[in-house]
Amino acid sequence: MKIKTASSRVSETRRLIVHMIREQWAKEEGRLPSEERIAEMFGVSRSTVRAALGELESSGFIHRKHGLGTFVNPIASQIHARLDAWIEFKKLIEQSGFEADIQLLGLHKGPLSPDEAKKLGSSPGEPAVTVRKLFTADGQPAILCQDTIPLALLPPDCNAALLETSDTFHFLAKNGLGPVSYGVAHLIARCADAALADLLRIPAGTPLLALENVGYAPSDSPLFLSSELYCPGLIDFGIMRRHLY
Amino acid sequence: MKIKTASSRVSETRRLIVHMIREQWAKEEGRLPSEERIAEMFGVSRSTVRAALGELESSGFIHRKHGLGTFVNPIASQIHARLDAWIEFKKLIEQSGFEADIQLLGLHKGPLSPDEAKKLGSSPGEPAVTVRKLFTADGQPAILCQDTIPLALLPPDCNAALLETSDTFHFLAKNGLGPVSYGVAHLIARCADAALADLLRIPAGTPLLALENVGYAPSDSPLFLSSELYCPGLIDFGIMRRHLY
DNA sequence: AAGTGGTCTAGACCACAAA
DNA sequence: TTGTGGTCTAGACCACTTC
Numbered sequence: 039m040k041i042k043t044a045s046s047r048v049s050e051t052r053r054l055i056v057h058m059i060r061e062q063w064a065k066e067e068g069r070l071p072s073e074e075r076i077a078e079m080f081g082v083s084r085s086t087v088r089a090a091l092g093e094l095e096s097s098g099f100i101h102r103k104h105g106l107g108t109f110v111n112p113i114a115s116q117i118h119a120r121l122d123a124w125i126e127f128k129k130l131i132e133q134s135g136f137e138a139d140i141q142l143l144g145l146h147k148g149p150l151s152p153d154e155a156k157k158l159g160s161s162p163g164e165p166a167v168t169v170r171k172l173f174t175a176d177g178q179p180a181i182l183c184q185d186t187i188p189l190a191l192l193p194p195d196c197n198a199a200l201l202e203t204s205d206t207f208h209f210l211a212k213n214g215l216g217p218v219s220y221g222v223a224h225l226i227a228r229c230a231d232a233a234l235a236d237l238l239r240i241p242a243g244t245p246l247l248a249l250e251n252v253g254y255a256p257s258d259s260p261l262f263l264s265s266e267l268y269c270p271g272l273i274d275f276g277i278m279r280r281h282l283y
Numbered sequence: 284m285k286i287k288t289a290s291s292r293v294s295e296t297r298r299l300i301v302h303m304i305r306e307q308w309a310k311e312e313g314r315l316p317s318e319e320r321i322a323e324m325f326g327v328s329r330s331t332v333r334a335a336l337g338e339l340e341s342s343g344f345i346h347r348k349h350g351l352g353t354f355v356n357p358i359a360s361q362i363h364a365r366l367d368a369w370i371e372f373k374k375l376i377e378q379s380g381f382e383a384d385i386q387l388l389g390l391h392k393g394p395l396s397p398d399e400a401k402k403l404g405s406s407p408g409e410p411a412v413t414v415r416k417l418f419t420a421d422g423q424p425a426i427l428c429q430d431t432i433p434l435a436l437l438p439p440d441c442n443a444a445l446l447e448t449s450d451t452f453h454f455l456a457k458n459g460l461g462p463v464s465y466g467v468a469h470l471i472a473r474c475a476d477a478a479l480a481d482l483l484r485i486p487a488g489t490p491l492l493a494l495e496n497v498g499y500a501p502s503d504s505p506l507f508l509s510s511e512l513y514c515p516g517l518i519d520f521g522i523m524r525r526h527l528y
Numbered sequence: 529a530a531g532t533g534g535t536c537t538a539g540a541c542c543a544c545a546a547a
Numbered sequence: 548t549t550g551t552g553g554t555c556t557a558g559a560c561c562a563c564t565t566c
Contacts, residue, residue: 046554056528072532083556088533096341097527098465101503104533105563113467113503121470122367124524220343220525222358225366227472227490227515245472245490251524258346258358270472277522279369279496280465282342283301291535317551328537333552349552350544 047082052090054080059099059110070100070108098278117276124221126205127173127181134273136175143170143237147189154186157252158260165189169206172237175272179238182267191261206264210253219256221264223249228267238269245270292327297335299325304344304355315345315353343523362521369466371450372418372426379518381420388415388482392434399431402497403505410434414451417482420517424483427512436506451509455498464501466509468494473512483514490515 058070070076073091077084091108094100098114118134131138147167155162166188173181185206210218226248235242251264268275303315315321318336322329336353339345343359363379376383392412400407411433418426430451455463471493480487496509513520 048554052528074532085557086555089555091533092337093341094528096338099528101501102533103563105531105565107532111503113499117467120527121522122524123527125526220523222362223522223524225470225492225520225522227492229474229488229490243474243488245474247470247472247492254358256346258356275470277366277468277470278465279367279468281370282365282368283297283339283344293535319551330538331536334535336552347552348545350546350550352551 047086048089048093051076051080051082051086052093055090055094056099068110068112070110072107114278117278119273119275121223121275121277124218126207127183128205130273131173131175131180134175136180136272137177139174139177141172141174143172145169150186150188154263157263158186158188160188160190160260167192178269178272179240180269180272182234182238184265186263187261206262210261217256218253218261219258221251221253223251225249234267238267240269247275292331293334293338296321296325296327296331297338300335300339301344313355313357315355317352359523362523364518364520366468366520366522369463371452372428373450375518376418376420376425379420381425381517382422384419384422386417386419388417390414395431395433399508402508403431403433405433405435405505412437423514423517424485425514425517427479427483429510431508432506451507455506462501463498463506464503466496466498468496470494479512483512485514492520 055070055076071079073084073087077087080087091100091102095102098111100108101111102108119130125133128138128140145167147165149163150158150160150166152162154160154166155164166186168184168186170182170184172179173183183206187206187210207218228246228248230238230240230242230244230246232242234246235244238244238246247268247270249264249266249268251266253261253264255261300315300321316324318329318332322332325332336345336347340347343356345353346356347353364375370378373383373385390412392410394408395403395405395411397407399405399411400409411431413429413431415427415429417424418428428451432455452463473491473493475483475485475487475489475491477487479491480489483489483491492513492515494509494511494513496511498506498509500506
C-alpha cells in the first residue's frame, strides 16, 4: 500500500504508526511490527520508517531495544497532560477527563508594560490587546488564562469576536500571524489572593501553578504572551526528563 | 579529518556541533556551516550530520530554515534551567549562576508507604532507604530533595556514604543500578508550613514549586523516587513547548 | 542461524531563498 | 543561478537477543 505524499512520507508514516499504537497493537501487545515490516506495510523505505520512529522515540512515546523490537512506552501514556506539549486548553481539559467550557472574563486594549514589552522584544507603551478567560472542568474553575497580543501584529480587520470565543491558537492562525512554532514557559508557584480565590472558588492562600508563556513564530520572533494559572487537583502536569547533551 | 568512533559517528558529530555552537560560531554568527561543509569537516556523510542536527533541533538548540541555513536558537540558550533536562542539582544551581553546596539532613531505612510502593511498582512495606538533602545556592537554601530507593535494588555491600555526599545519579550509577534512562516528573504548587519555612529560611506560607519524580531504568522499570522542593526566586525553570503528534 | 534494531553511506532529486 | 536545507532510497554491514 503506497501512501499519498500529503505532507511527507516520514510524517505520514509517523501518523500511521501513532494510529497503530493507539488502535490495535499497543493495547495487548505493546510491541510494534519490525521496521522492515512497517516499511513494507506503508510502501516506504526502512530509513523513512526509522526517521518516523526516531521522532516518536525522542518524544518518549516509544523506545527501541536492540535485538528485541520497538515498544510502546507505557509510562508516557499515563501522562494525561504533558507540559512540553502545547495544546488548546479545551483539549487539555478533555484529555484530563473533564468536560471543558470557556468563560470570557474581559478584553481590553492598552499599552504594554515594560516587563511585557521586554518579553515581546517590543517597546513599552506599544498598544496591545489583552484577553482574560476562565476555563472550567466539569463546571469547576480549572485554568485562568490571560493572553496579550501586540496590536501591531494583528491585521486592521482583525476579528475580535474570535478572541472571545475560541482558543488563542485558533485566533492567531486565523489572523495572519501564521502558525505558532513553539513557546517557552517559565514555572512559578503562586498563592491565591482574595480576588483570585473568589474567582476560582478555592480557599484564599491555595497554592497555584503558574506558567508564564511566550509564543514564538518559526522565525523566533515573539508573538504573544500567555499567563496560565492552574487550580490544583484538576490538571496534573507531567513531564519526561532526561539527560541532554 | 576522520573522527574516531568512540560511541557513534552521529553522537560524536553532535558533540562536535554542540562544541561549535558554544565556542566560536554562535557568539557572533548565530549560524552554523552548511550541512555539506560540516560533513566535510568531520569526515562523515551528510546523512550523519543531518541526524545529529535533527537531535539538536528536537531539543530546541537549533532550528533550520529551508534555503537559508542552520541557526542557533537564541531563546533556548536563555533558559538556565530546563525542566526537561535531568541533571545533578549542583550543576543546576551552578548553571543558574550560584555557588552550590550540599547539606545532608537525614538518612533512614523504612518500609514503603502504599503510595510510594504504587509509584515504584513495588509492594507496600518493602524496605527502602530514604535520604533527605538540602542544596544551597550561595549559602541560601534552594532545593530540598528527598530520594527513596528500594533496598531490593541495591547490592548488599552498597556504599551508603556515597548517598550522603554525592548526587543520587552518581550514587545509582556506582551501585549497579545502571544508568537512569529517564524520569517522569509531576508538578505541584505547595505552601511552606512552619517547619519547612524554618528549614528553608523563608516566610511561612511561601508558595513553592514541587516536582515528584520517578526515575526509570532503560527497561522502563521504576528505580527510585525523588521529591524536589524549589525555593522561589533562585532556580527559574523554563521549558519549550510545542505541538506534538 | 534468524530476526531485530543500530549505523552509515552515496547519491538523486526537490523546494526555498537570495543575489 | 547558486547555495541551502528537505526528502527519500537501496543497500551494506554491525550488534544484540533468542532459539
